Amino acid sequence: MRQHIIVGLDVGTTKICAVAAAEHPGGLDLIGMGVTHSVGLRKGMVINIDDTVDSIRRALAETEACTGVRIKSVSVGISGGHIKGFSSQGAVGIKGSEVTPSDIERAIEAARTVYIPLDREILHVIPTEFILDGQEGITNPVGMSGVRLEARVHIITGAVSSIQNLLKCCEKAGLDVVDIVFEPLASARATLTRLEKESGVVLVDIGGGTTDIALFKDGSLRHASVLGIGGNHITNDIAVGLRVTMPDAEILKKLSGAVAGQAADLPADIQITQSGGQVKTIPSECLVQIIQPRCEEVLEMVRGELKRCCGYEHAIYGVVMTGGSSLLKGFDKLAESTLDLPVRVGLPDMMNGLEPIIKNPQYSTGVGLVASYPEHDRTKTVHAEDVNSMLGKMKHWARDIFRHAETTDINHKKEGGTVCSRSKK
Ligand SMILES: Nc1ncnc2c1ncn2[C@@H]1O[C@H](COP(=O)(O)OP(=O)(O)OP(=O)(O)O)[C@@H](O)[C@H]1O
Numbered sequence: 035m036r037q038h039i040i041v042g043l044d045v046g047t048t049k050i051c052a053v054a055a056a057e058h059p060g061g062l063d064l065i066g067m068g069v070t071h072s073v074g075l076r077k078g079m080v081i082n083i084d085d086t087v088d089s090i091r092r093a094l095a096e097t098e099a100c101t102g103v104r105i106k107s108v109s110v111g112i113s114g115g116h117i118k119g120f121s122s123q124g125a126v127g128i129k130g131s132e133v134t135p136s137d138i139e140r141a142i143e144a145a146r147t148v149y150i151p152l153d154r155e156i157l158h159v160i161p162t163e164f165i166l167d168g169q170e171g172i173t174n175p176v177g178m179s180g181v182r183l184e185a186r187v188h189i190i191t192g193a194v195s196s197i198q199n200l201l202k203c204c205e206k207a208g209l210d211v212v213d214i215v216f217e218p219l220a221s222a223r224a225t226l227t228r229l230e231k232e233s234g235v236v237l238v239d240i241g242g243g244t245t246d247i248a249l250f251k252d253g254s255l256r257h258a259s260v261l262g263i264g265g266n267h268i269t270n271d272i273a274v275g276l277r278v279t280m281p282d283a284e285i286l287k288k289l290s291g292a293v294a295g296q297a298a299d300l301p302a303d304i305q306i307t308q309s310g311g312q313v314k315t316i317p318s319e320c321l322v323q324i325i326q327p328r329c330e331e332v333l334e335m336v337r338g339e340l341k342r343c344c345g346y347e348h349a350i351y352g353v354v355m356t357g358g359s360s361l362l363k364g365f366d367k368l369a370e371s372t373l374d375l376p377v378r379v380g381l382p383d384m385m386n387g388l389e390p391i392i393k394n395p396q397y398s399t400g401v402g403l404v405a406s407y408p409e410h411d412r413t414k415t416v417h418a419e420d421v422n423s424m425l426g427k428m429k430h431w432a433r434d435i436f437r438h439a440e441t442t443d444i445n446h447k448k449e450g451g452t453v454c455s456r457s458k459k
Pocket residue numbers: 045046047048049050072077078113240241242243244245264265266269284287288289291356357358359360361362363395396
């Protein structure tokens with residue numbers, strides 16, 4: 035059976051994650067995922083091409099090994115402080131007596147005809163509403179009678195250099211990029227319900243290097259922005275505050291980290307190894323005292339952004355927090371009190387397969403990239419039957435690896451790894 039395999043590539047500051055799904059008439063089945071530690075990015079942007087290419091290659095190799103599919107095309111995510119959004123509108127006269135899809139296209143084209151500096155490029159033009167002869171709030175005017183059609187859109191742009199650098203990394207890793215998607219749009223696709231987007235909700239994706247914010251109302255994006263702060267800042271604070279290495283600080287944060295009032299079920303004391311090898315026992319309250327101010331700072335910045343974009347007026351459903359940092363114990367509760375809005379943690383929840391591993395806020399962007407893979411490009415991706423011969427090779431390769439593993443000590447990685455549904459079959 036011919037089957038389309040589609041792949042989303044989340045090039046994050048802390049991890050690179052390639053999510054592969056098989057398309058079938060009923061939807062998408064996740065069939066494998068490769069996650070590797072990301073090297074070469076800072077605050078969501080490429081700062082070292084070779085390191086980023088290496089990280090992408092490793093994530094792809096993991097995914098290819100477990101799915102048996104040679105990955106040629108991906109939909110890739112982009113973020114970083116260079117990304118900006120603004121609203122625009124444009125109007126056209128209707129050619130016939132009823133609005134046709136081509137009238138809509140012309141109206142959107144008119145709305146996107148704005149001055150964009152040469153060093154910036156449009157990533158998305160998202161229609162927010164249509165106005166037909168003065169009647170506002172129309173979501174789909176096809177077939178309606180009228181004379182003048184106006185489109186209101188939200189335009190997302192990015193710095194040409196940052197976009198080119200990301201594309202260059204993908205190309206050097208042997209990939210054809212079929213789409214480049216602003217990451218919170220992908221995360222929103224994976225975590226938000228239609229009702230939330232209709233009623234008004236803010237997605238806050240707190241990753242390692244960035245905090246992405248996207249406000250949805252009446253089913254479409256109204257505002258988006260990126261803050262250059264994330265979980266890495268918390269890790270850094272722990273490393274400096276306790277004089278431990280960054281990897282140790284990361285482990286302490288994940289295992290024993292919490293915000294105030296949430297550490298009750300954690301041990302009263304924790305052991306740390308300071309640089310120089312000195313082992314110390316400290317109250318876990320010390321860790322909380324280091325983590326808390328940075329979390330408050332992130333949330334204050336989100337609050338400021340919500341005030342600026344009228345988020346408090348629109349976000350009836352409150353906030354959906356996602357991204358790896360939303361796993362920090364009590365961060366959602368702190369967000370609820372700081373932002374004064376209901377908060378839930380958003381897990382990717384829209385495809386079959388690989389549960390419960392995939393149901394982790396770190397993978398919201400990767401899953402969302404697969405889900406938003408452009409329809410017309412799905413045929414460009416690999417067909418499962420095209421890779422049968424390769425699958426044979428993969429099996430030999432895997433057998434060799436396991437044979438080798440029996441005779442050598444496997445060095446287990448702290449970060450990253452392969453998750454595969456095929457291997458379970
Ligand atoms: N259990 C946990 N507790 C606290 N923090 C966590 C936990 N698990 C992951 N994190 C943090 O989440 C962050 C990584 O999140 P994520 O994978 O969403 O980021 P990213 O996509 O690589 O980065 P970005 O989107 O900012 O470019 C890291 O700072 C990591 O320490």
